[in-house]
Amino acid sequence: MGAQRELKQALERHWRGELSPAELETQGQRLRVRHWELQRDHGLASVAVGDFAFYDQVANHIQLLGCEPARFGFSGDEPELARYFAMARGVAAAHAHDEACCCGAASPAAGQPALEMTKWFDTNYHYLVPEFDAQTRFRLNAGRLLAEVAEAQALGHEARPVLIGPLSFLWLGKAKAEGLDKLDLLDDLLPVYRELLVQLAAAGVQWVQVDEPILGLDLPGAWALAFERSYNALHNCGVSLLLATYFSPLEDHLSLACKLPVAGLHVDAVRAGHELQAVLDWLPPQRVLSIGIVDGRNIWRTDLDRAFALLRPALARRGGELWIAPSCSLLHVPVSLAHDAALDAELRSWLAGATEKLAELRVIQRALNEGETAVRAELFAARAAVASRAASPRVRRPAVGERLAQLPAHADRRASAFAQRQPLQRERLRLPPFPTTTIGSFPQTAEIRAARAAFKRGQLDQPAYEAAMQQEIALAVARQEALGLDVLVHGEAERNDMVEYFGEQLHGFAFTANGWVQSYGSRCVKPPVLFGDVARPQAMTVGWTTYAQSLTKKPMKGMLTGPITILQWSFVRDDQPRADTALQIALAMRDEAADLEAAGIAVIQIDEPAIREGLPLRRAQQPAYLKWAARAFRVSASGVADATQIHTHMCYSEFNDILPDIAAMDADVITIETSRSDMALLRGFGDFRYPNEIGPGVYDIHSPRVPTTAEMLRLLRKAAEVIPPEQLWVNPDCGLKTRGWPETEAALRHMVAAARELRVR
Ligand SMILES: CN1c2c(nc(N)[nH]c2=O)NC[C@@H]1CNc1ccc(C(=O)N[C@@H](CCC(=O)N[C@@H](CCC(=O)N[C@@H](CCC(=O)O)C(=O)O)C(=O)O)C(=O)O)cc1
Numbered sequence: 001m002g003a004q005r006e007l008k009q010a011l012e013r014h015w016r017g018e019l020s021p022a023e024l025e026t027q028g029q030r031l032r033v034r035h036w037e038l039q040r041d042h043g044l045a046s047v048a049v050g051d052f053a054f055y056d057q058v059a060n061h062i063q064l065l066g067c068e069p070a071r072f073g074f075s076g077d078e079p080e081l082a083r084y085f086a087m088a089r090g091v092a093a094a095h096a097h098d099e100a101c102c103c104g105a106a107s108p109a110a111g112q113p114a115l116e117m118t119k120w121f122d123t124n125y126h127y128l129v130p131e132f133d134a135q136t137r138f139r140l141n142a143g144r145l146l147a148e149v150a151e152a153q154a155l156g157h158e159a160r161p162v163l164i165g166p167l168s169f170l171w172l173g174k175a176k177a178e179g180l181d182k183l184d185l186l187d188d189l190l191p192v193y194r195e196l197l198v199q200l201a202a203a204g205v206q207w208v209q210v211d212e213p214i215l216g217l218d219l220p221g222a223w224a225l226a227f228e229r230s231y232n233a234l235h236n237c238g239v240s241l242l243l244a245t246y247f248s249p250l251e252d253h254l255s256l257a258c259k260l261p262v263a264g265l266h267v268d269a270v271r272a273g274h275e276l277q278a279v280l281d282w283l284p285p286q287r288v289l290s291i292g293i294v295d296g297r298n299i300w301r302t303d304l305d306r307a308f309a310l311l312r313p314a315l316a317r318r319g320g321e322l323w324i325a326p327s328c329s330l331l332h333v334p335v336s337l338a339h340d341a342a343l344d345a346e347l348r349s350w351l352a353g354a355t356e357k358l359a360e361l362r363v364i365q366r367a368l369n370e371g372e373t374a375v376r377a378e379l380f381a382a383r384a385a386v387a388s389r390a391a392s393p394r395v396r397r398p399a400v401g402e403r404l405a406q407l408p409a410h411a412d413r414r415a416s417a418f419a420q421r422q423p424l425q426r427e428r429l430r431l432p433p434f435p436t437t438t439i440g441s442f443p444q445t446a447e448i449r450a451a452r453a454a455f456k457r458g459q460l461d462q463p464a465y466e467a468a469m470q471q472e473i474a475l476a477v478a479r480q481e482a483l484g485l486d487v488l489v490h491g492e493a494e495r496n497d498m499v500e501y502f503g504e505q506l507h508g509f510a511f512t513a514n515g516w517v518q519s520y521g522s523r524c525v526k527p528p529v530l531f532g533d534v535a536r537p538q539a540m541t542v543g544w545t546t547y548a549q550s551l552t553k554k555p556m557k558g559m560l561t562g563p564i565t566i567l568q569w570s571f572v573r574d575d576q577p578r579a580d581t582a583l584q585i586a587l588a589m590r591d592e593a594a595d596l597e598a599a600g601i602a603v604i605q606i607d608e609p610a611i612r613e614g615l616p617l618r619r620a621q622q623p624a625y626l627k628w629a630a631r632a633f634r635v636s637a638s639g640v641a642d643a644t645q646i647h648t649h650m651c652y653s654e655f656n657d658i659l660p661d662i663a664a665m666d667a668d669v670i671t672i673e674t675s676r677s678d679m680a681l682l683r684g685f686g687d688f689r690y691p692n693e694i695g696p697g698v699y700d701i702h703s704p705r706v707p708t709t710a711e712m713l714r715l716l717r718k719a720a721e722v723i724p725p726e727q728l729w730v731n732p733d734c735g736l737k738t739r740g741w742p743e744t745e746a747a748l749r750h751m752v753a754a755a756r757e758l759r760v761r
């Protein structure tokens with residue numbers, strides 16, 4: 001994105017028609033040049049090329065491999081960038097082709113929704129999902145990649161193109177045709193990769209990095225078997241292949257990964273350091289071993305002594321030949337934290353953004369090659385920082401530990417079972433059948449963000465800022481009243497983000513001024529830094545929620561973010577188990593829920609959209625995670641009386657494989673993203689006989705398109721086939737913060753009409 005989110009600004013200006021395609025390309029080139037310089041200046045032997053994307057690297061591969069889905073109807077004459085954004089963002093049905101329009105006049109893609117987005121492994125980054133059907137054919141379209149290689153070479157860099165490997169690419173895509181086995185496409189795909197490698201060799205490239213992160217998953221046998229065949233086919237193309245794995249241990253794929261006919265293997269020694277010995281045993285001596293020693297997923301400064309303890313024996317085993325690298329792409333950490341204005345000097349000294357991680361690699365390299373005296377000052381600073389963090393009184397709050405130690409065994413249980421709670425809640429809330437609600441956020445308008453930016457800059461004082469936010473809340477309440485929704489929300493205007501907002505108010509968290517990380521496309525998040533024991537100094541949401549409740553007689557839903565989502569979307573301390581940290585957050589949120597209840601709030605939603613994302617990639621580790629994650633949620637939700645209704649909300653994931661664990665969370669109501677799968681997800685809930693109430697999302701909030709009442713009614717009736725109607729709620733898929741008010745109001749009007757129609761029927 002760039003240190004100042006330059007790419008975000010450029011993209012959004014381009015989409016508004018304020019920046020031409022050529023100007024956007026220039027901005028992209030500026031960023032690549034800067035990031036390559038950064039790599040060279042920190043002594044990296046080669047620079048990564050092809051990891052720059054205007055939206056997403058998987059989407060780049062869709063064009064590179066010539067498999068744009070036929071449904072977009074591209075003729076091929078449209079500019080490549082216009083096709084790219086059409087796939088990434090979808091194309092409105094009634095598209096106004098003004099002068100700034102860059103989608104190609106009579107676009108055949110009109111009315112096409114964007115490619116689906118889904119989470120990249122266990123990260124908070126979303127990639128665009130390739131679509132495959134029986135007609136899918138691949139064709140090399142390497143112009144952009146080759147141009148970037150030439151660009152890097154012209155600047156004197158050793159260019160190392162980074163590709164997503166053929167098997168991971170197929171695995172990450174979606175079969176759109178019934179019965180299609182994606183693996184059947186491999187034979188058509190491999191020659192395209194081969195041709196690409198030959199062209200890269202001709203361009204003077206020596207090393208190509210081929211990422212196969214799926215080697216860290218439990219793969220069906222046929223997929224594992226396909227690796228040997230694939231890499232035999234990619235062998236001898238004139239380049240050396242570095243097969244890169246990350247995020248997860250190789251386990252049963254370890255010997256396979258070590259014997260594939262490639263020139264080198266990269267392993268993630270942060271997530272799978274325990275496997276290094278086995279890799280050293282298995283990897284033939286003529287292969288290069290690249291050890292991912294610096295954590296690409298977190299922002300803690302590397303404990304260099306721990307790194308040396310791993311690297312020195314490995315170096316000896318490899319006869320002095322070793323590559324060192326970050327564990328994975330640095331996409332998941334901020335560009336730099338070294339000068340972040342919101343962090344104090346002590347905290348900054350504990351952290352490493354992407355730039356600082358490159359510097360760490362350099363120090364490790366020199367210490368190993370030249371001896372520790374060559375980098376004495378750097379090692380002294382690094383050791384002092386690690387020691388200061390370990391000993392810091394800021395990290396520990398004895399009262400938090402004591403409270404956890406004394407937590408009663410029943411703290412994760414509501415007083416009564418759902419069957420007893422439900423009538424009490426019905427009596428209290430008196431809602432109609434098929435109650436309507438929304439997920440929490442309403443449009444974060446430019447005015448809201450500008451007011452907050454002015455407040456943060458000190459140009460707007462606290463009373464004026466609070467008055468501005470109250471005005472937004474009042475507007476949201478009035479609009480919901482007018483629409484006739486049953487359970488209202490305050491709209492989250494005062495929140496910069498559903499996680500950062502809580503991180504800013506809890507002890508144990510620090511927040512950054514500029515620690516942005518890409519979430520998808522141009523959208524970014526600023527994950528808070530969870531460095532110490534978590535405690536809640538005071539109520540965080542009660543003032544805003546009670547203000548909103550004072551404006552209406554309808555129930556106002558309190559809105560909290562759950563412990564697992566806060567954990568998952570923060571940079572989390574690595575000096576204690578994540579389960580313990582989750583429980584600390586859960587206690588803080590439990591207190592907040594109790595305060596909301598004491599203030600008269602009858603419905604409280606505790607969002608857990610990231611619960612599935614936190615699932616370990618290896619099946620063997622999943623049950624333990626699900627157990628502590630569900631317990632942490634229940635601890636946050638179980639401090640309230642039976643008559644208080646607890647909602648939770650989940651989105652961005654497939655949930656069918658964790659349904660029993662979702663049920664074990666025991667929320668009274670779950671609202672869940674389902675519209676994009678045409679309610680297919682609900683079948684699992686029905687088959688499983690999910691015991692509590694459910695609000696399946698009836699429209700996709702990712703698009704400005706306003707669905708009709710009939711469309712939503714159809715989805716609801718489909719839902720009612722599998723879920724008992726008396727258990728059903730009516731709501732959108734997720735929050736509405738990225739939408740504008742006009743489409744939000746129109747869609748909700750149709751949604752309320754659909755619920756009313758259903759009641760009549
Ligand atoms: C539900 N989602 C979330 C995920 N992770 C989170 N941590 N939070 C989430 O909500 N993961 C899964 C999904 C991902 N979805 C989204 C959706 C939308 C965004 C998004 O819109 N991000 C914003 C940044 C949000 C934010 O922090 N806003 C701040 C700062 C705003 C800002 O940039 N201000 C400008 C000045 C503006 C002005 O002067 O007018 C500045 O500082 O320069 C705020 O509101 O105060 C984005 O813009 O990318 C993310 C994930």
Ligand SMILES: N[C@@H](CCS)C(=O)O
Nearest residue numbers: 439440441607609735
């Ligand atoms: N309450 C949040 C949930 C997003 S997953 C929102 O509505 O934005």
Ligand SMILES: [Zn+2]
Nearest residue numbers: 609651734735
């Ligand atoms: Zn959501």
